[in-house]
Each structure stands twice: as structure tokens, then as C-alpha cells.
Amino acid sequence: MAVPSFLARERIVARPGFNRWLVPPAALAVHLCIGQAYATSVYKTALVEDFQVSQTAIGIVFSIAIVMLGLSAAVFGTWVDRNGPRAAMFVSAICWSTGFLVGSLGIATDQLWLLYLGYGVIGGIGLGIGYISPVSTLIKWFPDRPGLATGMAIMGFGGGALIASPLSRQLMDLYDPDYDGTAGTVPGGNAVALLFLTLGLVYLVFMLFGATIIRVPAEGWKPDGWDPSSVKQKALVTTESVSAANAIKTPQFWLLWVVLFCNVTAGIGILEQASPMIQDFFRDDDGNSSVALAAATGFVGVLSLFNMAGRFVWSSTSDFLGRKPNYMIYLGVGLLLYVGLATVGSSATWLFVLLAAVIISFYGGGFATVPAYLRDLFGTFQVGAIHGRLLTAWSAAGVAGPLIVNGVLDTQGEPGTLQAGNYRPALFIMVGLLAIGFVANLLVKPVAAKWHEPKSPTGAAGAPTPERSAAR
Amino acid sequence: MSSSLQSQDGQRPTHTPTGLIAFAWTLVGVPLAYGLYQTVKTAVTLFTGG
Known part of the structure; x- marks a missing residue:
């Protein structure tokens, strides 16, 4: 068109x-x-x-x-x-x-x-x-x-x-x-x-x-003083090109799909319920919460700030740590924080807020780091199209996250009467999901050479034509 | 940082006015600062309770 x-x-x-x-x-x-x-x-x-x-x-x-x-x-x-x-x-x-x-x-x-x-x-x-x-x-x-x-x-x-x-x-x-x-x-x-x-x-x-x-x-542009050969020095980072059509045939794409799905589902688990969740975590047996509605709204604000900041801070950090280690932090540390939230989260408000805020920063970081991860694995050739296909994981998580949390909470009691213990089953499901995501990230290896686009006649990589790619 | 071009394709060089860059960043920065300020104001109620 x-x-x-x-x-x-x-x-x-x-x-x-x-x-x-x-x-x-x-x-x-x-x-x-x-x-x-x-x-x-x-x-x-x-x-x-x-x-x-x-x-x-x-x-x-x-x-x-x-x-x-x-x-x-x-x-x-x-x-x-x-x-x-x-x-x-x-x-x-x-x-x-x-x-x-x-x-x-x-x-x-x-x-x-x-x-x-x-x-x-x-x-x-x-x-x-x-x-x-x-x-x-x-x-x-x-x-x-x-x-x-x-x-x-x-x-x-x-x-x-x-x-x-x-x-x-x-x-x-x-x-x-x-x-x-x-x-x-x-x-x-x-x-x-x-x-x-x-x-x-x-x-x-x-x-x-x-x-x-x-x-x-x-074509051929590069920043002043930047040496493209420095890219290859990092593990998993390719200077080759993989088309979107071929990318979805690789295990790396689907492993990243699982990683994004698990990370987003776990984050939505908190975001979806943020305001009632903090009130429920600090509700006594008489049904009264020590967290007022205004403070619960403030909690949503804190999460929004950490969601936004995590996108910038964690994604920028990945330029130094590498994408795979960053996702090990999002998923591995996130898993431990979720366990903390489920077990000791209701002991103090400040602890609950701290755990949830860091988890949400990982949620945001996961979104922002994934395009660079795709670029590392598949090159810049059709990274936008590959990213687009990967975002179906977000759609799936957008459905799965609320379904899991609301489905579990519906079995635990009426809204307004729930306490911290009622959230544990949902939180431990999220722990399991993060564990799956962690393993999927560990399994990511460089893309096999058979998926790389052929070099141009001059030997330059990274600028294949869509027509050439479509022929494969 | 300005760009450099490895391949010489005969294109006329350009200069991006600093004012345009400042204007563009201001245009996105001001709403973002407004949103941040309003959200921090809301978030503070978590610690003040009201």
C-alpha cells in the first residue's frame, strides 16, 4: 500500500x-x-x-x-x-x-x-x-x-x-x-x-x-566517534539482519514472547488491583482498613511514577548490563519481591509500598527494554515489525492478568472484606509465572545463522531489501 | 551531538537550529512536568493520609 x-x-x-x-x-x-x-x-x-x-x-x-x-x-x-x-x-x-x-x-x-x-x-x-x-x-x-x-x-x-x-x-x-x-x-x-x-x-x-x-x-550513518565494531563485543548482540517473517520462526522470538507475557501479567496483577489491594492488606478482622481511600489513591500515584521511571532507568541501564542480565533482574528479583509481598508485605505499609513500587518499575522496565533486546538478537532491519508481533504478548497478558487476579479474589470473598491472606494464591501464581519467564530468558541464545539475511554484494550487512527478505 | 555520514552521496549538509530542538523538548517537557507534578501531589497523600 x-x-x-x-x-x-x-x-x-x-x-x-x-x-x-x-x-x-x-x-x-x-x-x-x-x-x-x-x-x-x-x-x-x-x-x-x-x-x-x-x-x-x-x-x-x-x-x-x-x-x-x-x-x-x-x-x-x-x-x-x-x-x-x-x-x-x-x-x-x-x-x-x-x-x-x-x-x-x-x-x-x-x-x-x-x-x-x-x-x-x-x-x-x-x-x-x-x-x-x-x-x-x-x-x-x-x-x-x-x-x-x-x-x-x-x-x-x-x-x-x-x-x-x-x-x-x-x-x-x-x-x-x-x-x-x-x-x-x-x-x-x-x-x-x-x-x-x-x-x-x-x-x-x-x-x-x-x-x-x-x-x-x-544509510551508513553513525554517530560521531562511535565504532560499530564495539557492538559485536557483547554476547547475544548481532550485526546481522533477520526479517520479521523469519524471526517468528526462531525459538528466541517465542522465548521473548513468554518473557514479556510473564513480566506484564505479573505487573498487571498489582496495577489492576492497586487501590483496593493496599486497603485489603491492612484490613483488620473487624473489616476496617488502616489505609484511607485518599492514601490508596496516593499509592496508585506512587506506582505510576515508578512505572514511568522504571521504563527509562532500567532500559538505560541495560545498555551497560546487557538485556539478558536486566531481564534476569526483572524476573528473578521480581519473583523474590513477589514472595516478600505475599509473606511479609502486610507487616508494614512502607514495606508493602516499597516492594510493590520496585515490582512495578520492573514491569515498566520490561516494556522499555524489549525493543533493544530484539535489536540485539535480530538486528535493526525489521525490528519494528518484530516488535509489533511481540506485542501480542501484551494483549494476551492484558487479558490473563486481570482474569487470574479477579478469578482468584472472587473465590476468596466479597470486595471490601478481603485481607492480605486472600491475595496469597494470586500472588503465588504470579511467582510461578515469573519463574517460567526467568527460565525462558535463561534459554535465549544467539539466533542461528540460517535465519540471517544474505549480505549485500558489497559485503555490507544490515541493509537487505524487503523483496529479498520476502523471497526466503 | 550532530550526525556524520560515512557514504558520500553528495547531499547538502544541514544544520538543526538549537531553537527548534529546545522548542520540541519544551513542547513535550511541559506537559510531562505538569503530569509529574500532579502525580507527585497525589502520591504525597499516601504518606500524609489526606
């Missing part, structure tokens, strides 16, 4: 002297917008009351969006790599914005299916394309620090929720005088419809700005 010339990859090849530090803000402009997906709880109750439906019926909107994220990233990943980041960001901006506008129409006219179609399906496609759109470009601009580069962008996804939550509250306060953002007040449906309209337009402008300033490096 051809794209208009102003979006084409050839139009955005940087000339010599271009400053690569203009690329991270372009990536952030997209990720800060699509990160709104994690701020849907702000208006969830308002939508439940407006549509007069169950929490589940509204919660499905988010689930559809996350499933569409994984599917669209997998399906359109090769298209994104072929046509470049500007085309991808442009399409993502249109889909993400249209999703909000159609969703707004659905809320204003009381048609829930339009919300599913708009925010869930169309917006979800924008999420998937937008998420992977700058990743391979950043890796190519920062071959010396790929973890730092992808950490910056994917940190933006975590930051997007930090911005959207308070901004949404303030906008709904503006659109509905009866709503003041405090607990107990719920904005009307019209305020949410106007919020969607506003966000759709603001995100469109912001993301198009990113699409305008993004550039790809010319």
Missing part, C-alpha cells in the same frame, strides 16, 4: 549534520498522547452511570483497545518498517483522534457500540501503530545507546497517563460545574463527551507535530 509522497520514507531521510536529539521529542509527542490509554479509570464511573451499564461493559472498551493494540502492531508492523515513521505516526494520529471523536459521538448520542468502535477498535489501531512507529527509528539513530533511546519513548507511554488523568479531571470540572474532581462526585455524560472531543483534537495536533519533525538516518 503506497503512501502520499509527503509521508514517504524518502522524504524524511536526514541530511548530513542533522541533530539526532530532535528525534526523541518526536517519539515522545506520539507516546505521551497514546499513553492516555492507561488513564481510562478517570471517567469510567461517569460512563457507567451515563450508559446505565455494568463496570464490565465499560471496562471492555479498554480491553478492546489493548487487544487491537497488539493485533494492529503485529499486522501493520512490516508496513510501518517499509513506509517509515512519518507515515506511521500520521496514520496513528488520525486513528487515535478519530477514535476519540467517534467515541465522543457515541457518548453524546447514548450509543455504546460507537464507543467500542471508536475508542476500542479505531483508537486501538492508532495505539498499536503509534506504539511501534518511532521505536526502530530511535534504535537506528542511537546505535550506541538503544536502551536509552527506546526507554525515552516508552517512558512517554507511562507519562501519557500521568498527564491525561489530572488533565481529564480538570477538563471535566470545566465542562460540568457540578463536578469538582473529588471523591463522591461524578461528571455527567456530556462532560465526558466534550472531554473526548477536546482530547481528540489536542492529540491530533500534538501527534502531527511529532510526524512533522521525525527524520530517519541515511
Whole structure:
């Protein structure tokens, strides 16, 4: 599928002297917008009351969006790599914005299916394309620090929720005088419809700005003073190229799929239940919790900060430690922290918060480090498309994580009466998952030479054509 | 850091204005700082209880 010339990859090849530090803000402009997906709880109750439906019926909107994220990233990943980041960001901006506008129409006219179609399906496609759109470009601009580069962008996804939550509250306060953002007040449906309209337009402008300033490096470009031969000195890091079609035939891809699935599922186990969980952990036999609702909301804020910081800090650290050791920390230390949470987590609030916060930083780190891990194993050739296919693990975890936690808790008692012990079965399931992920990571070895793309006639690696790859 | 090009393909060199880089970082940095500030304000209630 051809794209208009102003979006084409050839139009955005940087000339010599271009400053690569203009690329991270372009990536952030997209990720800060699509990160709104994690701020849907702000208006969830308002939508439940407006549509007069169950929490589940509204919660499905988010689930559809996350499933569409994984599917669209997998399906359109090769298209994104072929046509470049500007085309991808442009399409993502249109889909993400249209999703909000159609969703707004659905809320204003009381048609829930339009919300599913708009925010869930169309917006979800924008999420998937937008998420992977700058990743391979950043890796190519920062071959010396790929973890730092992808950490910056994917940190933006975590930051997007930090911005959207308070901004949404303030906008709904503006659109509905009866709503003041405090607990107990719920904005009307019209305020949410106007919020969607506003966000759709603001995100469109912001993301198009990113699409305008993004550039790809010319073939053969490298940072000043950087020696490409230094890459090969690290174990698992290849200078060869593997196509997306071939990557999914390798055990390494599926081992990483398991690693990401386990890491994300375990993180969602806490994120999904954060606010009630901290109250339940410190509930006495009379049913009273020593943690107030306001403090529980503060706990969610702490987790959001560690989620975002973990993306940047851990991914940057992986440039020095190596991707495999980093995942050994995320999964191995994460496993021990989960055991700590299950056994001694209820002994002190500060200990509970500390354990959960570090676990969530590993959750964020796992997301941000995986593109660089893929680049190490498969090269930069189609790393965006390979990353897109791997994100189906996120979709699967987005379904499995809440299912495990809610399924276990449903067998333990009524919400509001649960205590720390009731969480133990779910937490130990997560420990088991992290153990599986840890073993999968240990099994990752360099990709066999039979999957490498043939060298070009000049002997240069890393720049095969898609046509050549498709012929294999 | 500016870029260098190994292959000489005859392209005219460019210069990325520092102002453009500063503008781009400000545009993404200001909302991020706003979000961070608001979230820290919320997170503080965990330790103050109110």
C-alpha cells in the first residue's frame, strides 16, 4: 500500500549534520498522547452511570483497545518498517483522534457500540501503530545507546497517563460545574463527551507535530566517534539482519514472547488491583482498613511514577548490563519481591509500598527494554515489525492478568472484606509465572545463522531489501 | 551531538537550529512536568493520609 509522497520514507531521510536529539521529542509527542490509554479509570464511573451499564461493559472498551493494540502492531508492523515513521505516526494520529471523536459521538448520542468502535477498535489501531512507529527509528539513530533511546519513548507511554488523568479531571470540572474532581462526585455524560472531543483534537495536533519533525538516518550513518565494531563485543548482540517473517520462526522470538507475557501479567496483577489491594492488606478482622481511600489513591500515584521511571532507568541501564542480565533482574528479583509481598508485605505499609513500587518499575522496565533486546538478537532491519508481533504478548497478558487476579479474589470473598491472606494464591501464581519467564530468558541464545539475511554484494550487512527478505 | 555520514552521496549538509530542538523538548517537557507534578501531589497523600 503506497503512501502520499509527503509521508514517504524518502522524504524524511536526514541530511548530513542533522541533530539526532530532535528525534526523541518526536517519539515522545506520539507516546505521551497514546499513553492516555492507561488513564481510562478517570471517567469510567461517569460512563457507567451515563450508559446505565455494568463496570464490565465499560471496562471492555479498554480491553478492546489493548487487544487491537497488539493485533494492529503485529499486522501493520512490516508496513510501518517499509513506509517509515512519518507515515506511521500520521496514520496513528488520525486513528487515535478519530477514535476519540467517534467515541465522543457515541457518548453524546447514548450509543455504546460507537464507543467500542471508536475508542476500542479505531483508537486501538492508532495505539498499536503509534506504539511501534518511532521505536526502530530511535534504535537506528542511537546505535550506541538503544536502551536509552527506546526507554525515552516508552517512558512517554507511562507519562501519557500521568498527564491525561489530572488533565481529564480538570477538563471535566470545566465542562460540568457540578463536578469538582473529588471523591463522591461524578461528571455527567456530556462532560465526558466534550472531554473526548477536546482530547481528540489536542492529540491530533500534538501527534502531527511529532510526524512533522521525525527524520530517519541515511544509510551508513553513525554517530560521531562511535565504532560499530564495539557492538559485536557483547554476547547475544548481532550485526546481522533477520526479517520479521523469519524471526517468528526462531525459538528466541517465542522465548521473548513468554518473557514479556510473564513480566506484564505479573505487573498487571498489582496495577489492576492497586487501590483496593493496599486497603485489603491492612484490613483488620473487624473489616476496617488502616489505609484511607485518599492514601490508596496516593499509592496508585506512587506506582505510576515508578512505572514511568522504571521504563527509562532500567532500559538505560541495560545498555551497560546487557538485556539478558536486566531481564534476569526483572524476573528473578521480581519473583523474590513477589514472595516478600505475599509473606511479609502486610507487616508494614512502607514495606508493602516499597516492594510493590520496585515490582512495578520492573514491569515498566520490561516494556522499555524489549525493543533493544530484539535489536540485539535480530538486528535493526525489521525490528519494528518484530516488535509489533511481540506485542501480542501484551494483549494476551492484558487479558490473563486481570482474569487470574479477579478469578482468584472472587473465590476468596466479597470486595471490601478481603485481607492480605486472600491475595496469597494470586500472588503465588504470579511467582510461578515469573519463574517460567526467568527460565525462558535463561534459554535465549544467539539466533542461528540460517535465519540471517544474505549480505549485500558489497559485503555490507544490515541493509537487505524487503523483496529479498520476502523471497526466503 | 550532530550526525556524520560515512557514504558520500553528495547531499547538502544541514544544520538543526538549537531553537527548534529546545522548542520540541519544551513542547513535550511541559506537559510531562505538569503530569509529574500532579502525580507527585497525589502520591504525597499516601504518606500524609489526606
